[in-house]
Amino acid sequence: MEEKVTQTPEKEVYSRNFIETIIDKDLEDGKVKEVCTRFPPEPNGYLHIGHAKSILLNYGLAKQYNGVFHMRFDDTNPTKEKTEFVESILKDIQWLGADWGEHLYFASDYFDKMYEGAVKLIKKGKAFVCELTPEQIREYRGTFDQPGKESPYRNRSIEENLDLFERMKNGEFEDGSIVLRAKIDMASPNINMRDPVIYRVAHLHHHNTGDKWCIYPMYDFAHPIEDAEENITHSICTLEFEDHRPLYDWVVRELEYPQPPQQIEFAKLYLKNVVTGKRYIKKLVEEGTVDGWDDPRLVSIAALRRRGFTPESIQKFIELCGVAKANSAVDYAMLEYCIREDLKLKAARVMGIVDPIKLVIDNYPEDQSEMLVAPNNQENEAMGTREISFSKELYIEREDFMIEPPRKYFRMFPGNEVRLMHAYFVKCTSYETDENGNVTVIHGTYDPASKGGNSPDGRKVKGTIHWVDAKTAIPCECRLYENLIDEEKGVYNEDGSMNINPNSLTVAHAFVEKYLEDAQAYDKFQFVRNGFFCVDAKDSKPGALVFNRIVSLKSSFKLPK
Ligand code: ATP
Numbered sequence: 001m002e003e004k005v006t007q008t009p010e011k012e013v014y015s016r017n018f019i020e021t022i023i024d025k026d027l028e029d030g031k032v033k034e035v036c037t038r039f040p041p042e043p044n045g046y047l048h049i050g051h052a053k054s055i056l057l058n059y060g061l062a063k064q065y066n067g068v069f070h071m072r073f074d075d076t077n078p079t080k081e082k083t084e085f086v087e088s089i090l091k092d093i094q095w096l097g098a099d100w101g102e103h104l105y106f107a108s109d110y111f112d113k114m115y116e117g118a119v120k121l122i123k124k125g126k127a128f129v130c131e132l133t134p135e136q137i138r139e140y141r142g143t144f145d146q147p148g149k150e151s152p153y154r155n156r157s158i159e160e161n162l163d164l165f166e167r168m169k170n171g172e173f174e175d176g177s178i179v180l181r182a183k184i185d186m187a188s189p190n191i192n193m194r195d196p197v198i199y200r201v202a203h204l205h206h207h208n209t210g211d212k213w214c215i216y217p218m219y220d221f222a223h224p225i226e227d228a229e230e231n232i233t234h235s236i237c238t239l240e241f242e243d244h245r246p247l248y249d250w251v252v253r254e255l256e257y258p259q260p261p262q263q264i265e266f267a268k269l270y271l272k273n274v275v276t277g278k279r280y281i282k283k284l285v286e287e288g289t290v291d292g293w294d295d296p297r298l299v300s301i302a303a304l305r306r307r308g309f310t311p312e313s314i315q316k317f318i319e320l321c322g323v324a325k326a327n328s329a330v331d332y333a334m335l336e337y338c339i340r341e342d343l344k345l346k347a348a349r350v351m352g353i354v355d356p357i358k359l360v361i362d363n364y365p366e367d368q369s370e371m372l373v374a375p376n377n378q379e380n381e382a383m384g385t386r387e388i389s390f391s392k393e394l395y396i397e398r399e400d401f402m403i404e405p406p407r408k409y410f411r412m413f414p415g416n417e418v419r420l421m422h423a424y425f426v427k428c429t430s431y432e433t434d435e436n437g438n439v440t441v442i443h444g445t446y447d448p449a450s451k452g453g454n455s456p457d458g459r460k461v462k463g464t465i466h467w468v469d470a471k472t473a474i475p476c477e478c479r480l481y482e483n484l485i486d487e488e489k490g491v492y493n494e495d496g497s498m499n500i501n502p503n504s505l506t507v508a509h510a511f512v513e514k515y516l517e518d519a520q521a522y523d524k525f526q527f528v529r530n531g532f533f534c535v536d537a538k539d540s541k542p543g544a545l546v547f548n549r550i551v552s553l554k555s556s557f558k559l560p561k
Pocket residue numbers: 039040041042043049050051053054236237238267268269270276277278279
């Protein structure tokens with residue numbers, strides 16, 4: 001594959017990442033014929049943006065090399081797994097654009113193979129049944145600078161081990177009283193190699209295999225078998241498994257798989273000041289800090305979709321993040337950049353007033369109204385035009401009016417003339433206040449000759465503001481978001497609690513132009529000067545629309561060079 005290295009994403013970034021380099025070599029050497037990758041989530045929660053990286057990386061590599069991508073649930077741990085999560089995970093992966101075709105697997109389908117593998121190890125003298133208590137096993141394991149101590153059960157005969165392991169399987173032992181361990185090396189500098197436990201007794205119901213098993217394999221034993229059984233060529237995982245690689249290799253070697261898979265580690269995706277860990281997202285959900293796994297302030301895939309992110313924006317983001325061997329954290333602003341770029345030409349640009357105040361055009365006839373024409377997207381003519389109604393009473397944004405403006409404020413203030421977008425020039429003549437001095441109504445006069453917002457005689461106005469017609473505008477709810485986390489304090493405290501921003505959600509009672517009346521779940525718009533908004537899929541109803549602000553329009557974010 002050709003190598004393209006450029007600086008800006010507009011020109012497409014294609015530099016080989018280190019995983020591609022490994023795969024290139026494996027193909028060249030003939031070590032690998034057809035690339036096969038997998039995404040192996042544990043069905044114990046919803047997927048988040050970090051998983052999106054792993055999914056798109058694995059799927060992308062399979063596609064790039066004309067290989068195969070497997071979707072596999074790593075469901076070897078029956079206590080935490082739920083069918084609800086299986087369904088949500090599949091939905092999220094599909095939505096992200098990764099396609100597993102017919103390759104959907106469950107690790108629990110290999111329980112028989114794993115059992116056979118364990119028996120094979122026993123027969124080779126490479127595994128033994130151990131009756132040390134969990135505390136003793138921990139104690140015997142040693143420390144980083146002290147070798148471990150061998151279990152007194154280590155030298156049991158093969159026959160005795162086979163008999164005990166079978167009795168473990170038959171349910172003759174209590175949970176936690178006995179385990180099967182690999183016989184490797186208690187003096188290994190790598191603690192993972194010090195006779196690790198590979199099977200435990202647990203009388204638990206499994207969502208897939210029911211009550212068939214009361215022994216379950218440990219992750220480090222199960223995972224390489226799953227990969228090898230599926231002929232995975234490159235088993236890509238995150239950095240914390242680097243120290244487990246010798247054990248991974250040991251398992252596939254001792255079980256004599258002819259084409260053993262290769263484990264490759266890459267750095268996890270972290271976002272600055274954002275909660276990504278499944279465990280922490282779960283905590284926020286359970287403590288009621290957020291309204292479910294798909295609360296638009298979270299970065300679970302379900303939440304990002306509900307907030308209004310598109311698969312394309314997430315793909316772009318992951319591409320920009322790159323693949324690295326060292327941990328680092330990315331700015332959330334980069335994700336925002338990606339959705340703005342994606343929606344810029346796709347979303348209709350409409351008018352919505354998030355914080356409304358009434359503007360009365362005193363010289364406009366009382367019972368008249370008219371239709372004006374506005375382009376749907378000035379940068380994408382193919383999106384056509386729409387009609388918007390105009391009449392005597394309008395709503396404008398409260399912050400577009402000031403009684404005593406500072407210098408360089410070009411919006412509405414008494415005596416000033418502004419352009420109402422796509423409509424007319426309007427001059428502010430007066431305003432009304434309530435008993436507390438708050439402005440309640442603004443008055444102005446329009447110039448009929450400036451229809452369409454064009455200057456009738458070459459005179460200039462410096463400010464253009466948006467508006468909606470009070471007669472036809474649709475009242476709706478707009479949810480405005482800030483970071484869920486208090487950025488000044490950082491995400492986590494020492495006790496595992498999180499610093500929550502009390503202002504992460506603001507509910508605004510807004511008005512949008514009538515054009516949006518029939519907007520459906522997930523429809524996305526730019527509300528000019530306000531941001532990109534998406535119809536909330538959970539709470540929006542016909543006649544009671546709810547919009548989530550995906551992102552504001554302004555950004556200080558600059559693409560890294
Ligand atoms: P979490 O750490 O959020 O609880 P996990 O690693 O326990 O996630 P799994 O379901 O075990 O979740 O992960 C499935 C795959 O996704 C694994 O290969 C894992 O390495 C990868 N993955 C998880 N989090 C990230 C991340 N932040 N960046 C990249 N890959 C990730």
